[in-house]
Amino acid sequence: MEININSIEEKLGYIFKNKEILIEALTHSSFVNENKMKAYESNERLEFLGDAVLNLVIGxxxxxxxxxxxxxxxxxxxxxxxxxxxxxxLSKKLKLGELLRFGKGEIKNGGRNRESTLADALESLIGAIYLDSNFDTIKNIILKLFDKFLKEDNFKSFNIDFKTKFQEQAQKKGLKSEYKLVKEEGPDNDKVFYTELLLEGEVVGFGKGRTKKSSQQDAARDAFSRKGKDFG
Amino acid sequence: MEININSIEEKLGYIFKNKEILIEALTHSSFVNENKMKAYESNERLEFLGDAVLNLVIGxxxxxxxxxxxxxxxxxxxxxxxxxxxxxxLSKKLKLGELLRFGKGEIKNGGRNRESTLADALESLIGAIYLDSNFDTIKNIILKLFDKFLKEDNFKSFNIDFKTKFQEQAQKKGLKSEYKLVKEEGPDNDKVFYTELLLEGEVVGFGKGRTKKSSQQDAARDAFSRKGKDFG
Structure with a gap:
C-alpha cells in the first residue's frame, strides 16, 4: 500500500500531509460494506466535495x-x-483502479475497471487534495491534469462558427441539414428565439438566442455536443 | 451610482479593486440589449462563475x-x-434590485423585484468578488452572508432522525404513514434498497440506501424536502 501511495503522490506532484484522507479517497463503498465500516467512511463524501471543486476550476x-x-x-x-x-x-492514467480498496465481490464484478467508479474516485481524490491543502493548490493540480484534454481540438472548436462547421460535416456525408424557427418569446426589446436543427428531417439540435442567427449557432453547437464532432 | 457602489461595498465588507467588474455584475441583460452592447457584457457570465463558487463554499x-x-x-x-x-x-437584503442596471422595458415589467433576476445578480456579484480577490476572501463573505440562514432551524433538522420526525408530524395531523420496500438491487454483499413513503396512501417520498432502515430514513428526508418541514 505504501508504495502505491507514493506512486500516486508522484504522479500528482502532491504529497499529502494527512495520509488518512488519501486512503479515504481510495476507499470504495463496497470495501466499507464488506468490512462493516460506516457508510460515511467510503470516498462518496469526498466525491461530493471534489465535484464542486472541479466545476469551479474548469468553469x-x-x-x-x-x-x-x-x-x-x-x-x-x-x-x-x-x-x-x-x-x-484521467483516472486510468493515474492508475487509480489499482489503488482503490474494493470489496471482494466488487472486484469479481469488474469494479477496478468500472467507468463510473474510476471517474468518481478521481473526484474524491480532488476533494481530498483540496481539504489537505487549499484551493490554489488543487486548482493547479487540476489544470495540469486536464491540460492535454482541454487543449485538444474539441475545445478549440467551441469558439468558432458552429453553423459553418456543421454544414461542412453534413455536406461531406451527403446529409441535408435545415434550421427551423420553432418559437419566439418576449417583448420586442428582449426577444428570445428558439430554433431546431434538422438533419435528414430528424431533430439533432435545439438552440436559443437573442437573434435568429445566434439561436441557429446554439442549435448547431448543441448538435455537436449530442452527436460528437464528426457526428460520431 | 458612486454612492450606491459604496453602499454595497459597505454591506459586503469588501472594496473592489476593479470597479468595472462590479458594474458588470450589476448589469442585467435587458440593459445590454437596450443599449446595443454585446451580450457578453451583461452579468450572465459572472453568474455562471458565481454559481460554481457558491456551490463549493456551501458544499x-x-x-x-x-x-x-x-x-x-x-x-x-x-x-x-x-x-x-x-x-x-439575501439579494433583497443587499438591495441589489435598486443597484442593477436594467433596460427601461424590464423596469416597467417589474424586473427590479423579479425573484430570478435578483437571485442571479447575487451569484454574479459572488463571481465578481471571486475574480477581484481570491477564493478565501469570497468564501468568508459568502459564509457571513449565509450565516443566519444556515443556522436556522431548517438545517439543524437535517442531521436528526427523519423517520421519527416524520412520524411525529404525521401523528400530530392524524395522518397515516407507511413505508413500502419497492425494490432490492445488487449482490448480497452490496445491496441497495428502494423504499417509498406513503402518507394516506399517496407516495410522498422516495429513498434508497444500503439497508432497509437507511432507505426509509432517506425516504423520510425526501418527503420533508418535497413537502416542507411541517408538510407545508
Missing amino acids: EYFYKKYPKDLEGSLSKMRAESVNEKVLYV | EYFYKKYPKDLEGSLSKMRAESVNEKVLYV
Missing part, C-alpha cells in the same frame, strides 16, 4: 479562455470536460 | 458540519440553501 478556465462566450456555452463546455468518460480516462 | 460548509452525512444528504442540503428563494431574500 473558471473556460470563463477566462472564452471572454465572449455566454453562460450556456460555458456550461456545455464544462459539462463535456468533466463528464464521466473524461474523468475515467 | 464544503455542509461537508464539514455533518461529517456523517452521505452525498445525497449533502447535495440536498446544499440545493435547499442556494435555491432561488434563498438567494432572492
